[in-house]
Amino acid sequence: MSRRSKRRGKRETIDHRDRWMITYADLITLLLIFFVIMYAMSNLDSGKYDVVTQSLQNTFNASDSILELGEGLGEKPGQTITETPPSDVQGEDPSKGEGNPPDSGTATPDDDNKPLTEREEQFRSQEQELQNLFNVITQYIEDNKLENQIFVADKPQGLSITLSDRFLFDQGQAALKDGAAPTLSKLASLFRDLNTVVSIEGHTDNVPVGANSAYTDNWQLSGERALSVLRFFLDTEKLNPDGFQYAGYADTRPTGDNTTAAGRQKNRRVEITVLRQLQP
Known part of the structure; x- marks a missing residue:
């Protein structure tokens, strides 16, 4: 008798714990009926x-x-x-x-x-200004036989004027040569009325500066060379400083092969870029 009582008690306990499912099923059924009634009552007024x-x-x-x-x-x-x-x-x-x-x-x-928009007019004016500048500088280079010292190119970022370090500086120095003044003065006269920004960048080869150099490394040398050109424009030619920026990149942006003498010479340069302010 005791065993039967224990089994019966266990079954009753299990049945009691599962009774919530009946209530849950009733609730779901009532909700379903509720939404069916709501849908049936809805009517679109055409x-x-x-x-x-x-x-x-x-x-x-x-x-x-x-x-x-x-x-x-x-x-x-x-x-x-x-x-x-x-x-x-x-x-x-x-x-x-x-x-x-x-x-x-x-x-x-x-x-x-169709009339041009204000931005289109400004872009055309900028491109015409850069084209005129390109023509004047190209003619100046030809007239003065400077094809091996100055290079001009129209790049996406603007009009790039590259000057060899032999034309501007003595070896390992950042002070401008006297012979560079006429060309820089000519460029200054062209930059005076520009409505854009001129960027001046100094570059070197990968040969370290000498032990007796006044400069710590090529970073300082390239920056000082760019600054010398900038100071000529500002101090000597009295151009507006708001229209200029400068930087030194050492040997991080080579255009030639640093394993050859010709390539290293090509990398030692100052690039003056008349930047495009507007894009088409």
């Missing part, structure tokens, strides 16, 4: 929907839009009114079929007559 749709459509048709020079929307939603008639009226080129797309690479009369 009449009101049509009124709202027609009102919005009329509003957009009657209003002006900032698109297409403020001409607004046409008689049908999505149709834009333009000042020029469509291409399928009289005067259309018969060689162009209905399914042929226009040639996107060919300028149209509308493109020629």
Whole structure:
């Protein structure tokens, strides 16, 4: 009798612990019934929907839009009114079929007559200024036989003027040679009225400075050389310092092979870049 009582007590305990599932199932069923009733009671008023749709459509048709020079929307939603008639009226080129797309690479009369934005005007003015500067410097180099000392190139960042260290400095020094003054003065006269920033960068080869050098390393030497050119523009030519910046890069940006004498000579340079302030 004692064993039967124990087994019966265990089964009763298990049944008591699982009774919450019945309540949970009832709750889920009631929630389902509730949402079914709510869905059945909902009803879309198609009449009101049509009124709202027609009102919005009329509003957009009657209003002006900032698109297409403020001409607004046409008689049908999505149709834009333009000042020029469509291409399928009289005067259309018969060689162009209905399914042929226009040639996107060919300028149209509308493109020629379209006024330029203020930014486009500034960009064109900047490019014309750089082109004129390029032509003047190139002519100066040819007239003075400086092709082996000064190099000019149009790069993405701006107009780059590269001066060899032999033209500007004595070996291992940062003081300007007297012979460099006429060329730097010519450049200063061209920079005086520029509306952009001029960057001056000093570069060296990878040969360390000598033990008796006045400079700690190539970083200091390259920076002092760039600073010497900058001070000539500011102190001697009295240019506005707001239009300049300078830096020294030592041997970190070589343009030649540092394992050869010609390459090292090419790397010892000062680059003066008239920066582009605007991009197309």
